[in-house]
Amino acid sequence: MISLKKKVELDEISAASMSDMAFLLLVFFMVTAVFFVKEGLNINLPRKNAKPTEILREHVFEITVIGETVRLKNQSVGERNYKSLFEFRNELNKLEIPNLPEKLALIITSGETKYGNMLDALSAVQLRGFQKVSVKRKK
Amino acid sequence: MLKRKKAMPNIPVSSMADIAFLLLVFFMVTSVLDSDPDVQVALPEVPGGEQLNKKIANIYLSADENKSIYYNTMRMSLPEAINNVRAKLSTNPDLKVLIHADKELTYSEVDTVFEFLKEAGALKVSLVTQTNPGGK
Numbered sequence A: 001m002i003s004l005k006k007k008v009e010l011d012e013i014s015a016a017s018m019s020d021m022a023f024l025l026l027v028f029f030m031v032t033a034v035f036f037v038k039e040g041l042n043i044n045l046p047r048k049n050a051k052p053t054e055i056l057r058e059h060v061f062e063i064t065v066i067g068e069t070v071r072l073k074n075q076s077v078g079e080r081n082y083k084s085l086f087e088f089r090n091e092l093n094k095l096e097i098p099n100l101p102e103k104l105a106l107i108i109t110s111g112e113t114k115y116g117n118m119l120d121a122l123s124a125v126q127l128r129g130f131q132k133v134s135v136k137r138k139k
Numbered sequence B: 001m002l003k004r005k006k007a008m009p010n011i012p013v014s015s016m017a018d019i020a021f022l023l024l025v026f027f028m029v030t031s032v033l034d035s036d037p038d039v040q041v042a043l044p045e046v047p048g049g050e051q052l053n054k055k056i057a058n059i060y061l062s063a064d065e066n067k068s069i070y071y072n073t074m075r076m077s078l079p080e081a082i083n084n085v086r087a088k089l090s091t092n093p094d095l096k097v098l099i100h101a102d103k104e105l106t107y108s109e110v111d112t113v114f115e116f117l118k119e120a121g122a123l124k125v126s127l128v129t130q131t132n133p134g135g136k
Helices: A017-034 A085-094 A115-127 B016-030 B078-091 B107-120
Strands: A037-045 A061-067 A071-075 A079-084 A106-109 A132-138 B059-061 B069-071 B074-076 B096-101 B122-130
Touching: A017 B016, A037 A115, A061 A115, A071 A085, A079 A085, A085 A115, A106 A115, A115 A132, A115 B107, A115 B122, A132 B107, B059 B078, B059 B107, B069 B078, B074 B078, B078 B107, B096 B107
Parallel strands: A061 A106, A106 A132, B059 B096, B096 B122
Antiparallel strands: A037 B122, A061 A071, A071 A079, B059 B069, B069 B074
């Protein structure tokens, strides 16, 4: 007796679309990924026994931050008061600063002023192009 | 006359999946994982912050709204934290201290930390601000 065995056909999973899936995943991850890049304001603290340096008064912009209010004082610009840090930031960008060899800012703040407000003033001053910024706490 | 059908040239795409997966694995392995100290701090939302290099090891000092001090993720007193900073700086003086301070804290509290850091010789400091998703 002759038995005819039929060849069993094996099921196959098509792998042709595998590359499409892999690329789709790749694009998805690349597009949706949030890169956690830390940002911060870099400062250099003075040495413990550092001597104060003398600078010309007309080069210094004195910025006093008390709570939300800001007062700006300079020999050439005069004295200006701002009700909020937002106003200060906007006005500082519009302010015509005389052509000085070096732009220095002194931020004076009370101990009770919020750290966030002090940092806001510091960033506004740095963004305006002041090369050296000093922070002093009112005792 | 019989015209012979010209075979169209085709690019083999069988290795495409391998390339794609290799790229996927490469990105997963080389990406820098966020190693933030897990301290709940409302950082100040201030523009103009510079991007900080995360590849360089940093010292994390955090202060939350309750004035609790954390060295990396460990809660401790300020003098203890500063002692740890001093010890760390003795092995690597180029380390930068990253300060995560709550925006609602008063400046006097942060200034006290500055005074301690000055004594410890930690003069390179970064005041960490709220990061916008995706960086700048």
